[in-house]
Amino acid sequence: MTSSAAPFVPSPEPIPSAVMPAPSVESAPAPAPTAVPAPLAAPETDEQKGLNVETFAHNLAQLVEESGKAVAAYLAPREAGHTDDLADDIADALKTVGHVAEYWMTDPQRAVEAQTRLMGGYLSVWAGTMKKLAGEPTEPVAAPDPKDSRFKDEGWRESPIFDALKQAYLVTSNWANDMVKEAEGLDPHVRHKAEFLVKQISNAVSPSNFVLTNPELIRETLSSSGENLVKGMRNLAEDISEGGGTLKIRQTDMTAFEVGRNLALTPGKVIYQNELMQLIQYTPTTASVKKTPVLIVPPWINKFYILDLTPEKSLIKWLVDQGLTVFTISWVNPDARLAAKGFDDYMRDGIMAALDTVAIASGERRVHTVGYCVGGTLLASTLAYMAETGDDRIASTTFLTTQIDFTHAGDLKVFVDEEQLAVMERKMKQMGYLEGSKMASAFNMLRSNDLIWPYVVNNYMKGKAPFPFDLLFWNADSTRMPAANHSYYLRNCYLSNNIAKGKAELAGVKLDMHKVSVPAYSLATREDHIAPPKSVYVGANLLSGPVRYVLAGSGHIAGVVNPPAKNKYQYWSDGPIGPDYDLWLEGAQERKGSWWPDWLNWFASWHPDEVPARDVGGGRLTPIEDAPGRYVKERS
The missing domain is CATH 3.40.50.1820 (Alpha/Beta hydrolase fold, catalytic domain)
Structure with missing residues (x-):
């Protein structure tokens, strides 16, 4: 092929059943992490942490009330006779992962080697954590990609406990990926599906996605006396209701734009x-x-x-x-x-x-x-x-x-x-x-780590509105x-x-x-x-x-x-x-x-x-x- 300008030739966001070219969109910048107290400092009082016990108890009661609204929004269409359409997708996912499991489980020695590899990773993380708690320098067993924004908060490095949690997660997800890659005799399409599914599961169970295993979310909860969780549950109920009983995660403030008002304005x-x-x-x-x-x-x-x-x-x-x-x-x-x-x-x-x-x-x-x-x-x-x-x-x-x-x-x-x-x-x-x-x-x-899970954390755990x-x-x-x-x-x-x-x-x-x-x-x-x-x-x-x-x-x-x-x-x-x-x-x-x-x-x-x-x-x-x-x- 040739170019007219120069010789050429051809000069680079539930498990659905569908495909589409449309759209993958770059996500909004994540908020900068806040400071983290030294991991071995003397325990702070409730007042120093910003925790008001009375307010926290009140917010817990509100959290229960808001969670009831979320459950009601989820159940409403089902009580009216509407059914979920995920059964076929889940069955297909289980079948795909089953092909990988079959390879490892049919040979006892192979299964023992796989289990030993995983346990060896956990033991290495444990040994490194003990050294860190004793004040000794240690190299991580597993480290996240520098571009991975999930673990940018200083708490994941400064706290030996959260550092161990992060490394144990990375060891597990890397091990699961290796199990798919090393399974012999898989159909290429089945292998591709299995790799994708394992990635989705790994992304979903990341400790960064849960309040009790994320140092930033713990600080947020303590400093607001749990108000973030109340707001988050309210956001969750609204999004389930908006989705007609299915969670429709908001990635932006949908009220900030309107086609013909501030978008699509070319005369x-x-x-x-x-x-x-x-x-x-x-x-x-x-x-x-x-x-x-x-x-x-x-x-x-x-x-x-x-x-x-x-x-x-x-x-x-x-x-x-x-x-x-x-x-x-x-x-x-x-x-x-x-x-x-x-x-x-x-x-x-x-x-x-x-x-x-x-x-x-x-x-x-x-x-x-x-x-x-x-x-x-x-x-x-x-x-x-x-x-x-x-x-x-x-x-x-x-x-x-x-x-x-x-x-x-x-x-x-x-x-x-x-x-x-x-x-x-x-x-x-x-x-x-x-x-x-x-x-x-x-x-x-x-791109679930860019277009799904950051918004789950921001909307439902931090209780914040997404950025326009x-x-x-x-x-x-x-x-x-x-x-x-x-x-x-x-x-x-x-x-x-x-x-x-x-x-x-x-x-x-x-x-x-x-x-x-x-x-x-x-x-x-x-x-x-x-x-x-x-x-x-x-x-x-x-x-x-x-x-x-x-x-x-x-x-x-x-x-x-x-x-x-x-x-x-x-x-x-x-x-x-x-x-x-x-x-x-x-x-x-x-x-x-x-x-x-x-x-x-x-x-x-x-x-x-x-x-x-x-x-x-x-x-x-x-x-x-x-x-x-x-x-x-x-x-x-």
Whole structure:
């Protein structure tokens, strides 16, 4: 593959049954740890600790009262006849872990060796703790990763008891991980699932997640005389009630933001709509614009305004200000009436309908397209369909963290096998769609130590409100997926990789990605847990046209939403042409700051011509309503 700018080649948050590309979001900064008293100092009085016994007793009574409200919120839907849908997931998890246990338990000697290894670790921790209590220097048996924020509080190091607790936990979790890695004869998918499950269990049972085993939480409880626990239980009851009997953990203050009030503010109009989408055209801010308009295809699993957050972070606003005519699709939040809508419907009534409308509004037959995440997968499939049918309306394209080949799709693959898909499809058939919360849970589990457990500790044990954060508001603003569309996506991408293999069909046409020859810009992000950079690179190599592959710093969201003014992160480009991602990365050039200007230079090299700025609708279409439109405001 080659680049127009330089020779190229393709330059990185309950156990659900579903998968989704949408979203993994960087979490808000954790609060700085407070000071810890010396571990062997004389015991403090209750007054010194801030503990008021009378207040503490009163708060304990309130805690019991609030816990009753939480239990009532949990039981209410069940008493009304609603049942949990976790039984199949739990059964699948037990079956997976059972394969690992079977390997170790069928050989007595192997089982004894495993137990001896674990007990040896515990004895080493105990011996080190005795030395530390005696004032002797000692090296830890197990130490957390320097990036692990769970144990940053000084209490985990200064107190021999908490240090021992931390090390015993790390010894246990490392041992459990080794048991999976060393189990021979496991199916690769079963091993992957087992590794993921063990990680989730290890993260859940961390001593940092419990009041009595976390020095920071103990201090918090004593200094507030237990008021933190009362507030935390109140938060828990509210979140269970908000989730309809299922815990819906708040990651941000959901009252701090509103789409159309302080998010998605770029001026524009909805100029077309059907049952699947609204099409928005944005108001120009420059006297002249690039002749070739830009159509953005966002993921339908999330809402489009990730690309139009606050004005300072908005990629859409930045593109408009650079002199581009920008259109974006805003997908509907579907209900059971759209259950039968499939991938081909999203192509036909989404991308194809949008192309028709862009041509009318702009007066231009040919368009540049931008696809983000699963929206990019749909766009790539549409390009293959158009190549097969002789439709050349797309002049060039950009893929943002888009997978076309799912061989290296990462941890989301643990949720997809024939058994899990059969269970999920049965549930979707009953409802007509997949609840957005299922997808959100899957994404959060990819980074549970960033997107789940810090909020459990902050909200329910410290009793604090989560910090207002626009990215996390968007992350919580989930959407549903039509049953037919989601099933097609999981089966043809994650399960069988049919799109990459040339075995998938859309509207009766077999897709061959090698026939896609339009110029393409493919962006990956280095820390992406949803669309790993190697996976994006392999998919970009399927295309036969000139491709510029660029690797941005940070993750699936922050790596994309990275305005130049902030001068954050970096990007890599211009690695050696070839199918090997590691060789490309080794030879790529690192550049500071945002990838946005690099993209603009690439786009201008293919589409340099300019015309006077266009009116919204082009005088041919009557606007329906102001951007961002009503589809994006519908909550699940």
